[in-house]
Amino acid sequence: MIERIREAYQYRSFLYQLVYQQLDQRYHGSLLGFLWTLLMPLLIFASFTVIFSVLNQWDMKDFGLYFLSGYLFWLLFSNGCAMGAESVVGNAAYVTRLYVPKLLLPLASVAVGLADLAAGFVVLAGLMGAFGAPFSAALLFLPAAAGIALVFVTGLALLCATANVFFRDFRHLLNSVLFLWFFFSPILWKAEAAPPKAQLFLALNPVVPFLSLFQQPIWKGALPGAETTALAAGLAALALASGVTAFLSAERRFYYYL
Amino acid sequence: MRSAPAERKTRTPRRAGGHARIGLADIGVRYRLLTERHSTLKGRILGALARVPSRAHEFWALRHVDLEFRQGEVVGIIGANGSGKSTLLRVMARILYPTEGRFEWQGEIRPLLDIGSALNGNLTGRQNAYLYAALNRVPRLEMDKLIPKIVDFSELDAFFDVPVRLYSSGMAARLAFALATQTRPDVLLIDEVLSVGDEHFQRKSYFRMMKLIERGSLVVIVSHNLPFVEQVCNRAVWLSGGRVMADGRPPDVVAEYRRQVK
Known part of the structure; x- marks a missing residue:
């Protein structure tokens, strides 16, 4: 297994090519192309902010900042899972026609998601400037938060990629689950506002600690709790370990299913 | 009966030259012809609930293939359609991981399977x-x-x-x-690509291949062009039904193949 990870590293220039190709395809020939990918999340952000701040009777600027901080993680997470699920099946040519370490295919999807997160941080900075929100020192925690989240998402992308090879309807199931999961996670509402009976479900929802890693520094201007950070790091390590193990033990059978 | 598939690579420094080698030991490749039921989660669950036995149709594209190729060899692989030639080439290109047996290689492998x-x-x-x-x-x-x-x-x-x-x-x-x-390349795997070019290019690619051989490469060519195999190759392997029927000097193997086909 170590040998195969080392080999994947030797092929890293293929990873750069894949990421470059996927990003290039988006704004192929036009500046607007890049905007199209940003447009959908921006529209969702703007309309949800208006609707839910009114519904929740919550100050629009404050709610906007709260929502965006969680939404940044959510986009990384959900796109990582969805694009990860497609990464092997969608790039079947690289599996059935030549030899490359297949591990790089989901990794490229996650790298594209990371580029989107970077764009999201730019939007965040602009919004904070426009709202006159204070830039606190806690924001310096965000690279660490992004790093922990990235490990988690990488693990899940590997799991989703593996599942989608063997079960082609997995991504349809995944999209439905992600859609519901979004509303059942404290992104549009605060965890503290949930009724006591729902606290158990919140404790079982693995994305909650990750949301907190982003919400605390951005919205509260405070560092996330040490316990939350440790929990997120533990979940991330678990996800990565199971993702890599599942992917590597299944990849030799991919050809037969593509 | 079924041995655990294993794959081992002996490390060689890049461009050392003269280390090309491919070893196939008791290689078997089993395809399952998958139906819709087997490739979706829904199908699996419904199938399990309805107690439909999930037996996919299986067949062995290669079985008990033992071959060893070394540097300086130009191997021509011949056989009828569906005899396992392309599957064998895919195993050697590391695209297809064999169901059983052991595959070993040394050197940089460059497949030229289809354009x-x-x-x-x-x-x-x-x-x-x-x-x-x-x-x-x-x-x-x-x-x-x-x-x-x-x-x-x-x-x-x-x-x-x-x-x-x-x-x-x-x-x-x-x-x-x-x-x-x-x-x-240390190992060049070719699947009928040369037939596309014109005569000038075929001659040129022939000389290029010979130059690679002199440098210590190994070339494996799948071809239906028997005169080509006889002229260019210094070893021929005849596959039929996923098994090696003959392996040796191209004129002998080609003659045997021709006899069998008629």
Whole structure:
């Protein structure tokens, strides 16, 4: 297994090519192309902010900042899972026609998601400037938060990629689950506002600690709790370990299913 | 009966030359012909609930194949359609992981299985060269140096900076062959690609292959062109029904194959 990870590293220039190709395809020939990918999340952000701040009777600027901080993680997470699920099946040519370490295919999807997160941080900075929100020192925690989240998402992308090879309807199931999961996670509402009976479900929802890693520094201007950070790091390590193990033990059978 | 599949690579420094080797020990490849029921979660669950036995149709594309190829050999693999030739080549290219048996190799393997496998139609010849380099662990700086040779060998001139989808099949084959052979392969695997080119290109690629052999490479060619195998190869393997029927000097193997076919 170590040998195969080392080999994947030797092929890293293929990873750069894949990421470059996927990003290039988006704004192929036009500046607007890049905007199209940003447009959908921006529209969702703007309309949800208006609707839910009114519904929740919550100050629009404050709610906007709260929502965006969680939404940044959510986009990384959900796109990582969805694009990860497609990464092997969608790039079947690289599996059935030549030899490359297949591990790089989901990794490229996650790298594209990371580029989107970077764009999201730019939007965040602009919004904070426009709202006159204070830039606190806690924001310096965000690279660490992004790093922990990235490990988690990488693990899940590997799991989703593996599942989608063997079960082609997995991504349809995944999209439905992600859609519901979004509303059942404290992104549009605060965890503290949930009724006591729902606290158990919140404790079982693995994305909650990750949301907190982003919400605390951005919205509260405070560092996330040490316990939350440790929990997120533990979940991330678990996800990565199971993702890599599942992917590597299944990849030799991919050809037969593509 | 079923041995655990294992794969081992003996590390060799790059471009050492003269270390090409391929070893196939009791290789078997089993395909399952999957139905819709087996490839979806819904199908699996419904199938399990309805207690439908989930037996997929199976067949062995290769079975008990023992072969060893060494540097300096030009191996021609012959056999009827569906005899397992392409599957064997895919195992050697490491695309297909065998169901059973052991595959060992030394050196850089460059498959030339079909033209599309090496080239992306939307990219230009030059971009394809760099993609090829990334796919085959050729450092970018080395590819910078190889580009003039590739342009020269493929005779593409101005077309080198045109998207590959606009190429004729001969042009694409020339580029694919140039990429595979100019990047110093130790093992070259060829699946009927040469038949696309014209006579001039076939002669040129023949000489190029001979040069690789002198340098210590190993070439394996799948071909239906029996006179070609007799002329070019110094070893021939005849496959039938996924098994090795004959292995030896090309004239003998080809004669035996011809006798059997008639």
